[in-house]
Amino acid sequence: MVNAKINGKAIQVDKGTSILKAAEMAGYKIPTLCYLEEINEIGACRVCLVEIEGKKNLVAACNNVVEEGMSILTNSPKVQSARKTNVELILSQHDYRCATCVRNGNCNLQDLAKDLNIIEIPYETEIEYQPWDHSFPLIRDAAKCIKCMRCVQVCDKIQGMNIWDIVNTGKRTSVSTVGMQRIEEMDCAICGQCITHCPTGALRERNDTERVMKAIMDPEQIVIVQIAPAVRAAWGESFGLSREEASVGKMVAAARQIGFDYIFDTDFSADLTIMEEGNELLERVAQGKEAKMPMFTSCCPGWVRFVKTQYPQYIDHLSTAKSPQQMFGAVAKTYYAKTLGVTPDQIFCVSVMPCTAKKYECDVPQVNDSGADKDVDVALTTREFVRMMRAAQVNIATLEEEEFDEPLGLGTGAGVIFGVTGGVMEAALRSAVYFATGKNPGADDFTIVRGEDGIREATAEIAGTKVRAAIVSGLGNARKLMERLERGEVQYDFVEVMACPGGCAGGGGQPIHDGEELACERGQRLYALDATSQLRFSHENPAIVQIYDRFLEKPLSHKAHELLHTRQAEWDIR
């Protein structure tokens, strides 16, 4: 332990405690900008400066530790002046047109400028511009980058993808893609984790809300929307609602106010995915040595991109089942179009996803089979959905709960948990037992696959056969698992991977709360929704039973293969 003083108050902290942490424990707030606990502690921005009595130079609180006898001042006049100067200097190199910035109202830099009473910049402004392909789902605006390095660290340390780097030297030092390559030619998984960890509007998703509004205003188009499971656990955060207040029914009502004609649930197609993927797993197990095992889940496009670029020798291990997003689009523009008596092209299909990679996925020709131009026309993130609610002046306080439309709005608890790491595995195991034995297991028989660790293992029994499972979230962890598989250190039958830490709940398209990781909390909400669902098995969804009766015949049928599966080896990411 070390003894010290903060603003005159005696403190005792563990050796190695940072000044920032110690101040927080003592009840003093020190502003930060570049700091991200355990990810970025490089002391780049100098916003967290503090004064140590008896020392001439101010020090950064985030990467200096408390020493015995220190007397620390967190807000002395000297500190205040230096902080203000540092933020003014950052702003002198920043395009601070907040009114048109995606982070307006949710930006550390904007808050700092306000808190430090900065109302003019006494320095010459010099802003950096870099070219960027604005049709790519991930957009970088160098003019808003404060060179904090968070994106570099998140992409390297958490996702293991090494897409960003420091470029140039001296006064021209900046952040860009490694070797300033074009992003569309790199292996970026489009997971969006760099976006959710950027403190400013320098990184964002492509804005597709205008395309959706154009379709909504077109009287010739029937605009339908599917909403992914993880969106319901997070949308309300942007309006300050608790998870209970932000109910599924209110989310549906808000979507209707935006102007969508039919509001559907991706839980429906998550159930459909289970029907196809669960049967595919049993088929592969029955094939024995012939089959490519382990089978990998294929519902996360970030993970699919990862396999295709980093471990192409494993492409055939990916399930051929399309993701729930794409299964939904294929069914909406065939089966549902028929029900409505319209052509596939008359339907404009929007998805709301917790994800940025879904924007890329819906453009892949090999997962578009309805005969329309595209099965899913536009994929929006949860953040874009929230922006559309605001633009439509939806009054969240007076929203009354509404129901999804039928039949594609019917989902089960098994579909809901697709949004959390381990959820696809759990849902698949629940139904796989039924497929193999004709009897349901207990709905909570496979909770062993739940957890927060980035790599988990479990063995489940299906009709007397042991299924060795691994559940992974985060691409850095996925790489570790793949290396172990490569070295023959582990053997599995079924592997679930979600590219974002915590699964889709922590997806790169979810609301941003600087420095907070909410995937786990959102995941708990999804488990609670599952626990209270009337139906908890995908195969019991009446809309699923109906679609097989009337249209698809049976899982893995010729029709199902045509619409719901892809040949993974036949396409790559570019």
Ligand code: SF4
């Ligand atoms: S990043 Fe923040 S400070 Fe900069 S323009 Fe956007 S909202 Fe304003």
Ligand code: SF4
């Ligand atoms: S893009 Fe964002 S996270 Fe990356 S260095 Fe710039 S401001 Fe920081």
Ligand code: SF4
């Ligand atoms: S989207 Fe993901 S893989 Fe791509 S640069 Fe960002 S963190 Fe790295």
Ligand code: FES
């Ligand atoms: S937050 Fe400490 S130097 Fe940036």
